[in-house]
Amino acid sequence: MKKIQGLILFACAMVTSVAYAITLPGPVVNAEWLANNLSAVQIVDVRSDITSFGRNPEFVTDKASGKKSLSEVGGHIENSTLLNFKNARVERLVDGRKVKFLIPEQADFEKYIQAAGINANKPIILVPVGQDISDVDEALRMYWQFKVYGENQVAVLDGGMAGWLADGRTFVTSAATKQVGNWVAKSARKELIAGSEDVANASKTGAAQLIDSRLPMQYFGTSKKPDIGAYGHIAGAKEFSPDLLTKSVNGALYFFKPETYSALLIANGIKPTGPAISYCNTGHLASGTWFIVSELVGNKSIQLYDGSAYLWTLEGRPLQGVPLN
Known part of the structure; x- marks a missing residue:
């Protein structure tokens, strides 16, 4: 019996070893x-x-x-x-x-x-x-x-x-497989998500840096996406344009080294460390800023404002920008 139990434990260990090989x-x-x-x-x-x-x-x-x-x-x-x-x-x-x-x-x-x-x-x-x-x-x-x-x-x-x-590497054009996987989600890590009240508090008190991840014309308010209810940016936000996130090599986009991103953040008036919240129009481009700051620069105090300027203006909250004709 002990021999059988030992074999079972060994098999389980082997499965775990393969899974995390x-x-x-x-x-x-x-x-x-x-x-x-x-x-x-x-x-x-x-x-x-x-x-x-x-x-x-x-x-x-x-x-x-x-x-x-x-x-x-x-x-x-x-x-x-x-x-x-x-x-x-x-x-x-x-x-x-x-x-x-x-x-x-x-x-x-x-x-x-x-x-x-x-x-x-x-x-x-x-x-x-x-x-x-x-x-x-x-x-x-x-x-x-x-x-x-x-x-x-x-x-x-x-x-x-x-x-x-x-790079000339091999590729295929076969159809996507239809099998069902067994990936399991865990309870949401709330510390990665900012809500509207978090953003409002950051805007009012500076408790966290607000990073606007949109193009300059949207940040300054000379243009906007149709889903956004007003022109401009959230008060107190600093701009970090998506054009700064990657470099182009042979038609493909690659990441910079962490020290380059730290220098770019500083050049835009953004501290690479400390609490921060990234936002954009809908939470898409802001993911890039979150990734750069959190995963490459290593600032784990940054959150992403899910819903971003779309949710902010849907709630009737104000944006500020340059005077328009």
Whole structure:
């Protein structure tokens, strides 16, 4: 009997060992690391244009040099799971009001992730398209949502699919698998989420730095998105444009080193340390700022204002900007 129990314990230990056979090197992995560890991780492709998942990429050839360069991402890394970003955020009731663009409730997020075929106890590598900061931030928003619901073994592929293709690495155009996964969400980590009252307090007292993650014309109020009820930014906020989050190399977007981000934050009047809240129009681009400050710079005191300027103005709260004609 003891021998049988010993064998059972050994088998359980082996399963656990296999499940955690690899530790991610950090919140960002490069293509070489991923290529060397494909079988040890779950590759989760995050994009809104899901038809491109099964479409061949497009390249252009320079007539003078004959060099090929990527013009449009298509296909995916073999054995990738597809997450449709259009379903990543949902409409929820907040104080009796319907509010769009929010993180799903725990059970709904778990169902969404399981439906994509994602499993527990195996590291997750999020792969953005990687050609525009908006699509990079799709993966970073998913990273934040995974973190909110307790997933620690998650990272983002630097350069995304664009970088993978630009390097000449192999891809496939097969359809996404339909199997159901067993990933389990934990109770929400409230410390990662800021609400409207947190933002109002930060605006009034300076208890936390407010970081506006939108383009200058939206920050200053010369233009706005249709869903936003007013022009300008929340009083006291400092701007950190999404253009500052990445560098372009061969048509793919890559992250800077942490010290570069610290210098950029300081140059924009933002302290790299201490309590902070990032926001944008709807909580999409703000995910990029949250990721940079929290995961790369290492300031774990930053929160993301889910709903952002959309929720703020929906509640009738004021923005300030330059005088308009």
